[in-house]
Amino acid sequence: MAYTYTLVPVDRVRPHPNNARTHSKKQVRQIAASIRAVGYAAPVLIDEGNVLIAGHGRLEAAKSLGMLTIPAIVISGLSDAQKRALRLADNRIALNAGWDRERLAIELAVLPDLLIEESLDISVTGFEPAEIDALHADFEDSATDPVDEIDDSCLDGPAVTEFGDLWQLGKHRLTCGDARHCDDLNRLLGGERAHMAFLDPPYNVAIRSAVGRGAIKHGEFAMASGEMPRDAFIVFLKETLGAAAQFSIDGAVHFVCMDWRHIEELVSAGRSVYETMLNLIVWVKTNAGQGTSIEASTKWSEYSVLAPPHT
DSSP states (O other): OEEEEEEEEGGGOBOOTTOOOOOOHHHHHHHHHHHHHHOOOSOEEEOTTOBEEEOHHHHHHHHHTTOSEEEEEEEESOOHHHHHHHHHHHHHHHHTOOOOHHHHHHHHHHHHHHHHHTTOOGGGGTOOHHHHHHHHHHHOOTTTOOOOOOOGGGGSSOOSOOTTOEEEETTEEEEOSOTTOHHHHHHHHTTOOEEEEEEOOOOSOOGGGOSOOOSSOOOOOSSSSSOOOHHHHHHHHHHHHHHHHHTEEEEEEEEEEEEGGGHHHHHHHHHHHOSOOOEEEEEEOSSOOTTOOSSEEEEEEEEOOOSSOOO
16 A cells, blocks of 8 residues: 555545445535635545545535645555445544543633634534533533632722723713613713613623633623523613613614523513614624623614603
8 A cells, every 4th residue: 555645636536426424514614614714634535546535525625615626645555345444434433532521611611712813713613602502511610610810919009990980081981880870871971862872781691601701710790690580680671771761862773782591581671661673683603702601692773762852
Protein backbone atom coordinates (compact mmCIF):
# COMPACT_ATOMS: atom_id res chain seq x y z
CA MET A 1 0.00 0.00 0.00
CA ALA A 2 1.05 3.55 -0.71
CA TYR A 3 -0.32 6.87 0.51
CA THR A 4 -0.15 10.10 -1.49
CA TYR A 5 -1.40 13.51 -0.42
CA THR A 6 -2.73 15.64 -3.27
CA LEU A 7 -5.26 18.25 -4.31
CA VAL A 8 -7.88 16.71 -6.55
CA PRO A 9 -10.57 18.48 -8.63
CA VAL A 10 -13.97 18.06 -7.01
CA ASP A 11 -15.59 16.97 -10.27
CA ARG A 12 -13.11 14.09 -10.59
CA VAL A 13 -13.94 12.53 -7.21
CA ARG A 14 -16.57 9.80 -7.57
CA PRO A 15 -18.80 8.81 -4.63
CA HIS A 16 -18.97 5.05 -4.19
CA PRO A 17 -22.33 3.77 -5.47
CA ASN A 18 -22.71 1.37 -2.53
CA ASN A 19 -21.81 3.84 0.23
CA ALA A 20 -24.08 2.92 3.14
CA ARG A 21 -23.51 6.08 5.17
CA THR A 22 -26.13 8.80 4.70
CA HIS A 23 -25.67 12.54 5.17
CA SER A 24 -28.67 14.79 5.73
CA LYS A 25 -28.82 18.29 4.29
CA LYS A 26 -28.50 19.63 7.82
CA GLN A 27 -25.29 17.68 8.45
CA VAL A 28 -23.83 18.79 5.13
CA ARG A 29 -24.54 22.40 6.12
CA GLN A 30 -22.79 21.79 9.45
CA ILE A 31 -19.74 20.35 7.69
CA ALA A 32 -19.72 23.31 5.30
CA ALA A 33 -19.87 25.71 8.25
CA SER A 34 -16.89 23.97 9.84
CA ILE A 35 -14.93 24.18 6.59
CA ARG A 36 -15.65 27.90 6.34
CA ALA A 37 -14.52 28.37 9.93
CA VAL A 38 -11.30 26.33 10.07
CA GLY A 39 -10.64 25.17 6.51
CA TYR A 40 -10.67 21.73 4.93
CA ALA A 41 -8.86 20.11 7.83
CA ALA A 42 -9.65 16.45 7.07
CA PRO A 43 -8.72 15.18 3.57
CA VAL A 44 -10.98 12.67 1.89
CA LEU A 45 -9.69 9.16 1.21
CA ILE A 46 -9.80 7.93 -2.40
CA ASP A 47 -8.42 5.00 -4.33
CA GLU A 48 -6.32 5.06 -7.51
CA GLY A 49 -9.45 5.60 -9.60
CA ASN A 50 -10.56 8.66 -7.56
CA VAL A 51 -13.41 6.66 -6.00
CA LEU A 52 -14.23 7.77 -2.48
CA ILE A 53 -13.38 5.47 0.37
CA ALA A 54 -14.16 7.97 3.14
CA GLY A 55 -15.38 11.55 3.12
CA HIS A 56 -18.71 11.51 1.27
CA GLY A 57 -20.16 14.19 3.56
CA ARG A 58 -17.08 16.39 3.19
CA LEU A 59 -17.32 16.07 -0.59
CA GLU A 60 -20.96 17.21 -0.59
CA ALA A 61 -20.06 20.13 1.67
CA ALA A 62 -17.24 21.15 -0.68
CA LYS A 63 -19.66 21.10 -3.61
CA SER A 64 -22.14 23.27 -1.69
CA LEU A 65 -19.36 25.79 -1.07
CA GLY A 66 -18.40 25.86 -4.72
CA MET A 67 -14.89 24.52 -4.09
CA LEU A 68 -12.99 23.47 -7.21
CA THR A 69 -10.38 21.29 -5.50
CA ILE A 70 -10.17 19.47 -2.18
CA PRO A 71 -7.29 17.80 -0.33
CA ALA A 72 -7.23 14.04 -0.66
CA ILE A 73 -5.13 11.08 0.41
CA VAL A 74 -4.84 8.52 -2.37
CA ILE A 75 -4.51 4.98 -1.02
CA SER A 76 -3.20 2.60 -3.63
CA GLY A 77 -2.77 -1.16 -3.40
CA LEU A 78 -5.92 -2.00 -1.43
CA SER A 79 -7.98 -5.00 -2.45
CA ASP A 80 -11.70 -4.58 -3.05
CA ALA A 81 -12.42 -6.27 0.27
CA GLN A 82 -10.06 -3.91 2.12
CA LYS A 83 -11.69 -0.87 0.53
CA ARG A 84 -15.15 -2.08 1.52
CA ALA A 85 -14.00 -2.79 5.09
CA LEU A 86 -12.26 0.59 5.43
CA ARG A 87 -15.31 2.41 4.08
CA LEU A 88 -17.46 0.89 6.83
CA ALA A 89 -14.85 1.12 9.58
CA ASP A 90 -14.17 4.81 8.98
CA ASN A 91 -17.77 5.59 9.87
CA ARG A 92 -18.68 2.84 12.32
CA ILE A 93 -15.68 2.87 14.65
CA ALA A 94 -16.06 6.62 15.26
CA LEU A 95 -19.57 5.94 16.56
CA ASN A 96 -18.12 3.76 19.32
CA ALA A 97 -16.46 6.76 21.00
CA GLY A 98 -18.08 8.47 23.98
CA TRP A 99 -17.98 11.84 25.73
CA ASP A 100 -16.62 12.95 29.08
CA ARG A 101 -19.73 15.03 29.70
CA GLU A 102 -18.27 17.12 32.50
CA ARG A 103 -15.22 18.12 30.45
CA LEU A 104 -17.48 18.71 27.45
CA ALA A 105 -19.66 21.04 29.52
CA ILE A 106 -16.59 23.03 30.59
CA GLU A 107 -15.33 23.27 27.01
CA LEU A 108 -18.71 24.37 25.67
CA ALA A 109 -19.02 26.98 28.43
CA VAL A 110 -15.72 28.67 27.55
CA LEU A 111 -15.73 28.22 23.76
CA PRO A 112 -18.58 30.59 22.77
CA ASP A 113 -16.76 33.65 24.12
CA LEU A 114 -13.60 32.64 22.27
CA LEU A 115 -15.50 32.03 19.03
CA ILE A 116 -17.13 35.45 19.20
CA GLU A 117 -13.65 37.00 19.00
CA GLU A 118 -13.24 35.11 15.70
CA SER A 119 -16.70 36.20 14.47
CA LEU A 120 -17.87 32.58 14.75
CA ASP A 121 -20.61 30.91 16.73
CA ILE A 122 -20.94 27.63 18.57
CA SER A 123 -22.80 25.97 15.68
CA VAL A 124 -19.46 25.26 13.94
CA THR A 125 -18.91 22.49 16.51
CA GLY A 126 -22.03 20.67 15.33
CA PHE A 127 -23.67 20.93 18.77
CA GLU A 128 -27.18 22.36 18.90
CA PRO A 129 -27.77 25.15 21.45
CA ALA A 130 -30.55 23.09 23.07
CA GLU A 131 -28.07 20.23 23.56
CA ILE A 132 -25.62 22.62 25.19
CA ASP A 133 -28.38 24.02 27.40
CA ALA A 134 -29.28 20.54 28.65
CA LEU A 135 -25.63 19.66 29.20
CA HIS A 136 -24.99 22.75 31.32
CA ALA A 137 -28.12 22.06 33.33
CA ASP A 138 -26.69 18.66 34.31
CA PHE A 139 -23.61 20.22 35.87
CA GLU A 140 -24.93 23.59 37.07
CA ASP A 141 -24.86 23.88 40.86
CA SER A 142 -26.19 27.14 42.22
CA ALA A 143 -24.77 26.44 45.66
CA THR A 144 -21.21 26.46 44.37
CA ASP A 145 -21.64 28.77 41.38
CA PRO A 146 -18.77 31.28 41.61
CA VAL A 147 -19.44 34.97 40.97
CA ASP A 148 -17.16 37.65 39.61
CA GLU A 149 -14.25 38.29 41.93
CA ILE A 150 -13.99 41.92 43.00
CA ASP A 151 -10.74 43.47 44.12
CA ASP A 152 -11.50 44.84 47.58
CA SER A 153 -9.10 47.71 46.99
CA CYS A 154 -11.53 49.19 44.45
CA LEU A 155 -14.08 49.62 47.26
CA ASP A 156 -11.85 51.95 49.29
CA GLY A 157 -12.57 55.06 47.20
CA PRO A 158 -15.80 56.95 46.70
CA ALA A 159 -18.63 55.39 44.69
CA VAL A 160 -18.63 56.35 41.02
CA THR A 161 -22.39 56.66 40.97
CA GLU A 162 -25.40 56.06 43.18
CA PHE A 163 -29.17 56.22 42.98
CA GLY A 164 -30.35 59.60 41.79
CA ASP A 165 -27.21 60.52 39.83
CA LEU A 166 -27.75 62.00 36.37
CA TRP A 167 -24.91 61.93 33.83
CA GLN A 168 -24.74 64.26 30.83
CA LEU A 169 -22.88 62.46 28.02
CA GLY A 170 -22.75 65.02 25.24
CA LYS A 171 -26.29 65.08 23.84
CA HIS A 172 -27.20 61.94 25.80
CA ARG A 173 -28.34 61.50 29.38
CA LEU A 174 -27.86 58.53 31.69
CA THR A 175 -29.38 58.14 35.12
CA CYS A 176 -28.86 55.65 37.93
CA GLY A 177 -32.31 54.66 39.10
CA ASP A 178 -35.27 52.32 38.77
CA ALA A 179 -37.07 52.22 35.41
CA ARG A 180 -40.36 51.54 37.24
CA HIS A 181 -40.20 54.81 39.16
CA CYS A 182 -41.67 57.89 37.53
CA ASP A 183 -39.39 60.23 39.48
CA ASP A 184 -36.32 58.56 37.97
CA LEU A 185 -37.74 58.68 34.43
CA ASN A 186 -38.77 62.32 34.83
CA ARG A 187 -35.27 63.21 35.97
CA LEU A 188 -33.82 61.40 32.96
CA LEU A 189 -36.14 62.94 30.35
CA GLY A 190 -36.27 66.45 31.82
CA GLY A 191 -39.82 67.10 30.71
CA GLU A 192 -39.41 65.48 27.27
CA ARG A 193 -41.37 62.45 26.05
CA ALA A 194 -39.88 59.41 24.30
CA HIS A 195 -40.74 58.60 20.69
CA MET A 196 -39.27 55.10 20.99
CA ALA A 197 -38.18 52.87 23.85
CA PHE A 198 -36.02 49.74 23.89
CA LEU A 199 -36.81 47.92 27.11
CA ASP A 200 -34.97 44.91 28.51
CA PRO A 201 -36.56 44.14 31.90
CA PRO A 202 -35.28 41.18 33.93
CA TYR A 203 -36.62 37.91 32.50
CA ASN A 204 -37.44 36.14 35.78
CA VAL A 205 -34.88 33.51 34.77
CA ALA A 206 -31.95 32.55 37.01
CA ILE A 207 -28.64 33.76 35.59
CA ARG A 208 -26.99 30.47 36.57
CA SER A 209 -29.10 28.76 33.87
CA ALA A 210 -27.72 31.00 31.13
CA VAL A 211 -25.79 29.29 28.33
CA GLY A 212 -22.38 30.34 27.08
CA ARG A 213 -21.36 32.49 30.03
CA GLY A 214 -17.71 31.53 29.83
CA ALA A 215 -15.38 30.95 32.77
CA ILE A 216 -16.66 33.95 34.77
CA LYS A 217 -20.06 33.52 36.38
CA HIS A 218 -22.21 36.55 37.18
CA GLY A 219 -24.32 37.04 40.27
CA GLU A 220 -28.10 36.99 40.10
CA PHE A 221 -30.16 40.09 39.37
CA ALA A 222 -31.56 41.90 42.38
CA MET A 223 -35.12 41.12 41.27
CA ALA A 224 -37.02 38.97 38.78
CA SER A 225 -34.29 36.35 38.70
CA GLY A 226 -36.56 33.34 38.82
CA GLU A 227 -38.18 33.94 42.19
CA MET A 228 -41.46 35.48 40.99
CA PRO A 229 -44.61 33.40 40.37
CA ARG A 230 -46.55 34.17 37.21
CA ASP A 231 -48.98 36.74 38.65
CA ALA A 232 -46.25 38.63 40.50
CA PHE A 233 -44.11 38.79 37.35
CA ILE A 234 -47.04 40.17 35.35
CA VAL A 235 -47.46 42.94 37.95
CA PHE A 236 -43.72 43.61 37.78
CA LEU A 237 -43.90 43.96 33.98
CA LYS A 238 -46.99 46.18 34.18
CA GLU A 239 -45.05 48.58 36.41
CA THR A 240 -42.12 48.59 33.98
CA LEU A 241 -44.15 49.03 30.80
CA GLY A 242 -46.61 51.42 32.42
CA ALA A 243 -43.88 53.81 33.55
CA ALA A 244 -42.34 53.79 30.07
CA ALA A 245 -45.76 54.43 28.50
CA GLN A 246 -46.41 57.38 30.78
CA PHE A 247 -43.23 59.08 29.52
CA SER A 248 -43.77 58.33 25.82
CA ILE A 249 -45.65 60.27 23.16
CA ASP A 250 -48.86 59.00 21.60
CA GLY A 251 -48.04 56.38 18.98
CA ALA A 252 -44.54 55.70 20.33
CA VAL A 253 -43.01 52.33 19.50
CA HIS A 254 -41.76 50.15 22.35
CA PHE A 255 -39.41 47.23 21.71
CA VAL A 256 -39.47 44.89 24.71
CA CYS A 257 -37.09 41.93 25.15
CA MET A 258 -38.16 38.78 26.93
CA ASP A 259 -37.04 35.19 27.35
CA TRP A 260 -39.33 32.87 25.40
CA ARG A 261 -40.48 31.10 28.56
CA HIS A 262 -42.20 34.27 29.79
CA ILE A 263 -43.54 35.71 26.54
CA GLU A 264 -47.08 34.90 27.70
CA GLU A 265 -46.65 37.03 30.84
CA LEU A 266 -45.22 39.87 28.75
CA VAL A 267 -48.15 39.80 26.32
CA SER A 268 -50.61 39.73 29.24
CA ALA A 269 -48.94 42.71 30.92
CA GLY A 270 -48.57 44.57 27.63
CA ARG A 271 -52.23 44.30 26.72
CA SER A 272 -53.19 46.05 29.94
CA VAL A 273 -50.82 48.93 29.15
CA TYR A 274 -50.90 49.32 25.34
CA GLU A 275 -53.67 49.38 22.76
CA THR A 276 -52.05 47.51 19.90
CA MET A 277 -49.40 44.81 19.49
CA LEU A 278 -47.60 45.47 16.22
CA ASN A 279 -45.38 42.42 15.88
CA LEU A 280 -43.62 39.50 17.50
CA ILE A 281 -39.97 39.01 16.54
CA VAL A 282 -37.98 35.90 17.44
CA TRP A 283 -34.24 36.38 17.65
CA VAL A 284 -32.41 33.05 17.34
CA LYS A 285 -29.17 33.44 19.28
CA THR A 286 -26.74 30.58 18.92
CA ASN A 287 -24.46 32.21 21.47
CA ALA A 288 -26.78 32.98 24.31
CA GLY A 289 -25.33 35.34 26.88
CA GLN A 290 -25.96 36.60 30.39
CA GLY A 291 -29.61 37.31 31.03
CA THR A 292 -31.06 34.65 28.74
CA SER A 293 -31.24 30.94 29.24
CA ILE A 294 -31.37 29.38 25.79
CA GLU A 295 -30.65 30.02 22.16
CA ALA A 296 -33.96 31.68 21.29
CA SER A 297 -34.51 35.01 22.99
CA THR A 298 -37.68 36.87 22.06
CA LYS A 299 -37.95 40.52 21.22
CA TRP A 300 -41.54 41.73 21.28
CA SER A 301 -42.56 45.11 19.89
CA GLU A 302 -45.71 47.12 20.52
CA TYR A 303 -47.08 50.01 18.50
CA SER A 304 -49.49 51.76 20.81
CA VAL A 305 -51.36 54.87 21.76
CA LEU A 306 -49.61 54.92 25.10
CA ALA A 307 -51.16 57.88 26.89
CA PRO A 308 -53.58 60.77 26.43
CA PRO A 309 -52.27 63.55 24.16
CA HIS A 310 -49.72 65.78 25.87
CA THR A 311 -50.37 69.50 25.59
